[in-house]
Structures are given as C-alpha cells and as structure tokens.
Amino acid sequence: MAFSRDRIRHPFALRRLRVSAVDRVVPNIVRVTLTGPELADFASSGPGDHVKVFFPDPASGILTLPDVDAQGLRRGEQGVVISRDYTPRAIRPAELELDLDIVIHGVDGPASAWAQVAKPGDWLGVAGPRGSRLVPSGIEQLVVIADETGLPAVGRWLELLPAGVPVTGLFFVLDESVESYFDQEAASRLDAEWVTRDDGRTALEESLRSLGSIGGTTFVFMAGEADLLVPLRRYLRHELSLPAEQVSASGYWRRGIVNLDHHAPLDPGDPD
Ligand SMILES: Cc1cc2nc3c(=O)[nH]c(=O)nc-3n(C[C@H](O)[C@H](O)[C@H](O)COP(=O)(O)OP(=O)(O)OC[C@H]3O[C@@H](n4cnc5c(N)ncnc54)[C@H](O)[C@@H]3O)c2cc1C
The missing domain is CATH 2.40.30.10 (Translation factors)
Structure with a gap:
C-alpha cells in the first residue's frame, strides 16, 4: 500500500x-x-x-x-x-x-x-x-526510531496518531536518564526499547532487524544523528524493500557539523 x-x-x-x-x-x-x-x-x-x-x-x-x-x-x-x-x-x-x-x-x-x-x-x-505533512492516511502501525533530538517529534506523533494505532519505539540515547522523557499517557502507548548510544551502530541495527518484517501499512519515522540513521534507512529501503513513501528518515544533526542542512539528502550516495 x-x-x-x-x-x-x-x-x-x-x-x-x-x-x-x-x-x-x-x-x-x-x-x-x-x-x-x-x-x-x-x-x-x-x-x-x-x-x-x-x-x-x-x-x-x-x-x-x-x-x-x-x-x-x-x-x-x-x-x-x-x-x-x-x-x-x-x-x-x-x-x-x-x-x-x-x-x-x-x-x-x-x-x-x-x-x-x-x-x-x-x-x-x-x-x-x-x-505541515499530516499523519499518513491508512496507517495501521508506526515504528519510530529516534535519539534525544527526535523525541519531541515522537511526542507529537503519539498525540496526532489515531487512537488504537500501535507504536513501536527504538530510541538511541546517551544514558538511561532520558527514559523518563514521555509522560505516563504517552509512555503507555509505546512499546519502547532504549539503546545506549555508546553501544554503537551495531546494537541499533540489531534492534531494528529484530523487529522482523515490516508490513505495508506500517509507517517508519526516523530522526536523529544522521550517520547513525544511514545504515538503518538502507536496511529498510533495500533489504526490506520498503518504498520511499513508507519511510521518513531525517538527519536532525550530524557529528562534527554545525547547523546541519536537513534538506540535503541523508545519504548522498543513495538519495531518495
Ligand atoms: C527538522 C528538525 C527538528 C529538530 N528538532 C529538535 C528538537 O525538537 N530538539 C532538539 O534538541 N533538537 C532538534 N533538532 C536538532 C537541532 O537543530 C541540532 O541539534 C542543532 O545543531 C543544535 O544546535 P546547536 O547550536 O546546539 O549546535 P551546532 O552549533 O549546530 O553544532 C555544534 C556541534 O555540536 C554538535 N551537535 C549538534 N547537536 C547535537 C546533539 N543533539 N548532540 C550532540 N552533539 C550535537 C554538532 O555536530 C557540532 O559539532 C532538530 C533538527 C531538525 C532538522
């Protein structure tokens, strides 16, 4: 779909x-x-x-x-x-x-x-x-992948999604103090896994792979450090063959870059 x-x-x-x-x-x-x-x-x-x-x-x-x-x-x-x-x-x-x-x-x-x-x-x-780009119509499940900078957007997804749409969250954060970011109502809607960023790229990719196949009515939203998102986007787009409309992947910052231009392709070698 x-x-x-x-x-x-x-x-x-x-x-x-x-x-x-x-x-x-x-x-x-x-x-x-x-x-x-x-x-x-x-x-x-x-x-x-x-x-x-x-x-x-x-x-x-x-x-x-x-x-x-x-x-x-x-x-x-x-x-x-x-x-x-x-x-x-x-x-x-x-x-x-x-x-x-x-x-x-x-x-x-x-x-x-x-x-x-x-x-x-x-x-x-x-x-x-x-x-504003609205919540996709026909969405039956949402997967959100974010670091600290993407958590405010995830908070908005949780508020704007139709009731009853399940949400899986994969969060890569500096330390466990961030795990209490969501209030009780938002947290209760989330099936969340928190990965410490120090565990690196491998742990994050493993967590995403462990979700298994992703159905055609599931939308994936990713926001955070750009270089960490690149392999995750490649996995979703090329190994799982999800179409571009099903995946939103935005680099919100990039290590070593001041004021990253998020309109530039996340992965210049493989733009959408
Ligand atoms: C669409 C969009 C929405 C965003 N929403 C939010 C939001 O709601 N809340 C939020 O906090 N950020 C958000 N960001 C990210 C934020 O714009 C950047 O983190 C920004 O670079 C911070 O500016 P700065 O002046 O602190 O650092 P800069 O002057 O831009 O960068 C200085 C140095 O700090 C590094 N750096 C930048 N951000 C981080 C970070 N988070 N952690 C570690 N190092 C960093 C840079 O790589 C650079 O080396 C969003 C970005 C985009 C594109």
Whole structure:
C-alpha cells in the first residue's frame, strides 16, 4: 500500500517571543515555554513539523532577527543572525504558549549553550512552520526510531496518531536518564526499547532487524544523528524493500557539523 500524506501550507510568520517558563524534562533536555500575542494564529498540524529558532549571539547576548520580505527571510545588514531547527513540541494558542524541548549537548553550540542558562524573560525568534505533512492516511502501525533530538517529534506523533494505532519505539540515547522523557499517557502507548548510544551502530541495527518484517501499512519515522540513521534507512529501503513513501528518515544533526542542512539528502550516495 502506498501511503498518502497531505501537506498543508501555513501563512509565513516570524515571531519574537518571550520565555515564560523553563523546565528540565530530563537532565539533558530543557523545555522552554515561549509566549507572545503573535502565537494566537500559530499553526502546526504535522508530527514532523519544525520551526526555525533564532538565538542571541553568545558573544554579545544580542538577539538579531532577519528581515522578512515577499521571498521569506533575508539576512539584514547589521548583527549576527543565528538560527537552528526545532520541533514545536506543544502548542496552546488559547494560552498564547509554545513549548520547545532543547537538548543540551555541550557549550559549543549556541542553541545548546543558550538552553543551559535560559530563564523567564529571555527572548527568541521563531519562524514558521511554513507547512505541515499530516499523519499518513491508512496507517495501521508506526515504528519510530529516534535519539534525544527526535523525541519531541515522537511526542507529537503519539498525540496526532489515531487512537488504537500501535507504536513501536527504538530510541538511541546517551544514558538511561532520558527514559523518563514521555509522560505516563504517552509512555503507555509505546512499546519502547532504549539503546545506549555508546553501544554503537551495531546494537541499533540489531534492534531494528529484530523487529522482523515490516508490513505495508506500517509507517517508519526516523530522526536523529544522521550517520547513525544511514545504515538503518538502507536496511529498510533495500533489504526490506520498503518504498520511499513508507519511510521518513531525517538527519536532525550530524557529528562534527554545525547547523546541519536537513534538506540535503541523508545519504548522498543513495538519495531518495
Ligand atoms: C527538522 C528538525 C527538528 C529538530 N528538532 C529538535 C528538537 O525538537 N530538539 C532538539 O534538541 N533538537 C532538534 N533538532 C536538532 C537541532 O537543530 C541540532 O541539534 C542543532 O545543531 C543544535 O544546535 P546547536 O547550536 O546546539 O549546535 P551546532 O552549533 O549546530 O553544532 C555544534 C556541534 O555540536 C554538535 N551537535 C549538534 N547537536 C547535537 C546533539 N543533539 N548532540 C550532540 N552533539 C550535537 C554538532 O555536530 C557540532 O559539532 C532538530 C533538527 C531538525 C532538522
């Protein structure tokens, strides 16, 4: 069966939003709640949606936003513009609130460094989402494979999936403290296996292979460190012969690369 996934376009907006709350969901993931009147018409209806988040320059602390014109975002003449991609984890338009879950991985990334010391009253810019790809119609089972950066998207899948669709999760994380990321309701929907990233690529691939064959009404969503996803995608696409519409594999970051362009093919030697 070929899945069809509707796309919805949203009016483009760049919003300047104030931090109203900061919470450590687990030791290395910070939930930042943003607020502002511009959130009244914020729309995001796809589980894999992302926004472009603008952070202050770590050197000066100054937040510089790009200019917006008919073509979209344009870098202005002044200031240092720094942006990274994040998943809109929860949206509460009536309360004018948006949650982002930001992984802390050290101080060499401006987003991670900002999140470590984020506090109410700080400001960020948020652009998009430009559009949403909805949950595939006809889905009867979901397999999600993610590291910490993909967990917010998995959280959205769990909320947007029709009731009764079983979900198998294969998560590759730094340590077991991340295992309490999902609240009880979400966790109860998941048949989850947590693999420690230090066990490496082999353990992850073995866990995926141990799921056995994957039926035509099962959708597979993968998000996380790009190099770890490459062999998993190859296994699904070539050994199991799953069509491209049945597998969504997105590199959310790549070891050693600053601000990975996720629109570039995950596996340049074998693009979809
Ligand atoms: C569509 C999409 C949605 C995303 N959603 C989320 C989300 O909801 N939450 C989230 O936390 N991230 C998410 N990401 C990933 C996030 O955009 C990247 O991790 C980003 O590079 C972080 O920016 P930074 O400034 O901290 O590090 P950068 O300046 O981009 O990178 C600095 C160094 O840190 C490394 N690095 C980057 N991220 C990580 C990491 N997670 N762990 C270890 N090393 C890392 C890089 O390889 C580089 O060497 C998403 C990415 C995409 C494409």
